[in-house]
Amino acid sequence: MENIAHQPATRRVLLTAVGSFIGYFGVASTFALRPAIATPASMAAAIREAVGEAALHQGRVKLEIPPLVENGNTVSMTISVDSPMTELDHVRSIHIFNEKNPQPNVTTFHLTPRVGRARVSTRIRLADSQKIVAIARLSDDSYWYDSVDVMVTLAACLEDLR
Amino acid sequence: MARALINVPRKARRGDVIEIKTLLSHPMETGYRRDNVGNPIPRDIISRFVCIYNGTEVFQADLFPAVAANPFLSFFTVATESGTLEFRWTDDHGNTQTASASIEVE
Numbered sequence: 569m570e571n572i573a574h575q576p577a578t579r580r581v582l583l584t585a586v587g588s589f590i591g592y593f594g595v596a597s598t599f600a601l602r603p604a605i606a607t608p609a610s611m612a613a614a615i616r617e618a619v620g621e622a623a624l625h626q627g628r629v630k631l632e633i634p635p636l637v638e639n640g641n642t643v644s645m646t647i648s649v650d651s652p653m654t655e656l657d658h659v660r661s662i663h664i665f666n667e668k669n670p671q672p673n674v675t676t677f678h679l680t681p682r683v684g685r686a687r688v689s690t691r692i693r694l695a696d697s698q699k700i701v702a703i704a705r706l707s708d709d710s711y712w713y714d715s716v717d718v719m720v721t722l723a724a725c726l727e728d729l730r
Numbered sequence: 731m732a733r734a735l736i737n738v739p740r741k742a743r744r745g746d747v748i749e750i751k752t753l754l755s756h757p758m759e760t761g762y763r764r765d766n767v768g769n770p771i772p773r774d775i776i777s778r779f780v781c782i783y784n785g786t787e788v789f790q791a792d793l794f795p796a797v798a799a800n801p802f803l804s805f806f807t808v809a810t811e812s813g814t815l816e817f818r819w820t821d822d823h824g825n826t827q828t829a830s831a832s833i834e835v836e
Binding site for chain 1: 747760762783786787788789790791792793794795796797798799801802803804805806807808810
């Protein structure tokens with residue numbers, strides 16, 4: 569009697585142990601298989617690389633991107649900078665960064681006074697809900713930024729191949 | 731050869747700021763995906779775009795895998811003189827694709 573009552577207990581204990589063992593390594597291996605993702609730290613490092621030690625000011629840049637995205641595979645994005653775009657006062661470059669794609673860089677645009685209007689549109693991929701940062705470097709070497717939090721329901725990079 | 735779509739106004743007045751739209755048919759393969767048997771699909775990215783107006787570079791872009799497939803870019807330029815706008819896309823391996831459009835400036 570005692571033996572019968574005892575057996576299921578050991579089986580349960582054993583199964584729990586095996587289950588948690590599989591669970592632990594299962595989770596660990598899925599993490600190991602995933603490509604390295606850009607973390608806020610790597611985004612900060614990429615921004616430092618582009619900006620150096622210069623101060624970042626908020627304003628003048630406007631990043632237009634939908635706050636809620638259904639499909640992260642193609643997301644329209646427009647960046648405009650408040651600048652007269654003259655020889656003396658123009659935007660030199662616009663850098664776009666993200667937090668959670670595999671790489672922190674999205675695009676870099678190099679502008680000249682010949683552009684006339686500092687406004688660029690493109691389409692990007694978003695692997696997850698995350699913050700997007702746009703930084704503009706002006707001709708006086710000042711840096712201005714804008715950032716937008718985007719929610720993504722269907723992530724890019726994970727779609728099945730047909 | 732991939733196909734490029736370009737939208738440049740045919741005519742403009744001198745000094746006008748005109749909008750240019752470009753789209754290149756290209757997979758922009760990130761290198762992070764796998765095919766249906768689990769082999770990684772090699773990276774194939776257009777990493778650089780240049781717009782040249784009568785020999786002068788007016789706009790450039792560095793593209794990363796985060797740019798969606800069939801890279802689309804829209805930007806502006808000042809219509810300074812009649813001539814040609816040349817567009818050049820370069821991939822990771824240095825292969826270049828070009829397209830051009832002419833503009834008449836009055």
